[in-house]
Amino acid sequence: MNDIPLDFGDPADLDDLRRRFRAWLAEHPLPERGADEPLPTFLHRWHRQLYSGGWVGLDVPQAYGGQGLSALHQVAISDELGAGDAPGIPRIGYLAHALMEFASEEQRQRWLPRMLAGDDVWCQGFSEPGAGSDLAGMSTTATRRNDHYIVNGQKLWTSYAQYSSLCLLLARTDRSAPAHTSISAFALPLDRAGVTVRPLRAANGDDEFCELFLDDVRIEESERIGAEGNGWPLAMTTVSYERNALDTGHISKYGLLVERLRRAARDRRDELPDGLRSEIGRCFVDYEVLVAHAARRTAERLAGHTAGPESSYDKLLMTRTEQRLYETALRVFPEELFGNEGNGNEGGELFGEYLYSRAASVYGGTSQIQRNIIAKRVLGLPSAR
Ligand SMILES: Cc1cc2nc3c(=O)[nH]c(=O)nc-3n(C[C@H](O)[C@H](O)[C@H](O)COP(=O)(O)OP(=O)(O)OC[C@H]3O[C@@H](n4cnc5c(N)ncnc54)[C@H](O)[C@@H]3O)c2cc1C
Structure with a gap:
């Protein structure tokens, strides 16, 4: 289990929530994806299943269809899903936050419950x-x-x-x-x-x-x-939440792979070149930094801070961790370049994850843009122009 170290200010009921969720998950496991079922359709079924159990929108007020709990509860469930190698809670948190901050009361009532239920995508x-x-x-x-x-x-x-x-x-x-x-x-x-x-x-x-x-x-x-x-502040709020790895289960998912790499470094000590074992060490350090950072962000959220330009750090850290991790994993497990079934042209799951990790430095704003934001809006450095 790769818990984000949430042992600061944890509400007493958090362990209970995790236990209840694991029990629910055991009874309502991830459904099979149909052979020709598009990924979004499959994830939508998963969304509805999670929603039916009351596991979507944990930190959204009940008046808008959520559970009225805290960001910590939301993060804990994401963590459980990632650690169970299940798809995360559907990525609607950043949209929900934008609506909660900028939409009128009537609009929140109109859109948020349907968004959380998966009635509107x-x-x-x-x-x-x-x-x-x-x-x-x-x-x-x-x-x-x-x-x-x-x-x-x-x-x-x-x-x-x-x-x-x-x-x-x-x-x-x-x-x-x-x-x-x-x-x-x-x-x-x-x-x-x-x-x-x-x-x-x-x-x-x-x-x-x-x-x-x-x-x-x-x-x-x-x-x-x-x-x-007033669309600009809404857009900036949306991307600030989007750049955050907290609610996505990514961190604990990375943790599973870090653990696999750590075991390979230990068990295949004589076989793996020193350079590659050093790279595994770097993956481990990146992951630990990200975990510590996530703990800080969680504490900030609990203290009522909304996401701002500092989320560019989150995006950069997440991107660095993810890209190094999948690149290293493919070198350590080259057999996973290809899937088991098919004729060798089918990419394996790890290869698919590796390919998608390349997009991390582009979606939600490129890495160069994150560095510009940190320079200008967080550090207040003068512009070159
Ligand atoms: C997987 C994925 C999903 C996406 N989903 C969505 C979506 O759902 N909705 C949506 O609206 N968009 C989406 N995007 C688009 C994404 O937000 C843009 O691709 C991204 O903001 C970069 O814009 P661009 O592709 O036009 O590149 P450009 O802005 O043309 O940039 C090209 C290159 O120039 C660099 N560059 C540009 N300006 C500067 C500068 N001032 N300083 C330094 N370097 C600079 C960039 O870093 C980049 O390397 C998605 C992208 C990906 C990869």
Whole structure:
């Protein structure tokens, strides 16, 4: 068991929660994934199963369909899932936090319970062909017409939009104002007239990415989240929570692999080259640093701090740990490059994880951008320009 060291300020009921969850999981194990079942469909079934047991939205108030517990409870359940090598709690926490902070009371009541239950599946429409790192340079527009907006533009890399019913969309509502005050956020139903979702197949065969074409799409004023022109802080809050490894079960999942590597370093001492054993040592150090860091973040959350630019550290640490770990694991277990079944062209699970780890330095903002944020917004260093 690779517990995040949550032995500071732990509520007394935490062990009980973990025990109850393990018992529930034993009775409601991860379902089998159908041979042709797309990953998002499978994960959606898993989401609903977790929700039916009361294990989604632990730190969301009951008024919005959650369990009204603390961030610590949420982290503990993520930790249990990761340690059990099960998919994490569906990655909706960052969207839920954005809605809790920026949506009106009526909107929270309308969207949050359905999001937690898996009745609505949301995707994130931020990036565009000409605006990824430079998100402020987006060109999708939402032009006001009395009580509604007309949206035109294109989004790109919108993960799993083809499996989603709503999109957290950013669009420019004022072309003359400075970028950071001219962007607004909307909840766009994807079945709306004028929306075209086109999946893109990635090199590894996955169809995670989508293009989203928006042609004269009508969005009601009641679908705007927060004040007009206040989409930038919402976007920054969303990505700050997205950059955090706490709620995803990633940390304990890394812990399982670190343990496998540690055993290999010990049991295959004479066989593995010194350089590779040193690399395993570095994996171990990265992992321990991440665990200590996660404990600090958990303590901060419990103290009521909301995520801010410091979450760029989290993203960098997580990326470094994950990429080194899978790269090293493939060198230690090269036989796992390929799966067991098939004709040798099928990548093994570890290989799939390795490939996806390469994306960690891009999604949620690239590593270079995280370093820029730390330099400017956390350390206050002067800009080169
Ligand atoms: C797996 C995955 C899932 C994703 N899912 C979504 C999603 O659901 N919704 C969504 O909106 N987006 C999504 N994205 C898009 C992601 O947010 C962008 O890819 C990312 O922000 C980088 O933007 P870009 O691809 O346009 O690269 P660019 O911004 O064009 O950057 C290209 C390169 O230039 C570097 N660079 C750019 N500007 C600077 C600078 N100022 N200083 C230093 N270096 C710089 C970058 O670091 C990068 O190496 C996803 C991406 C991936 C990989």
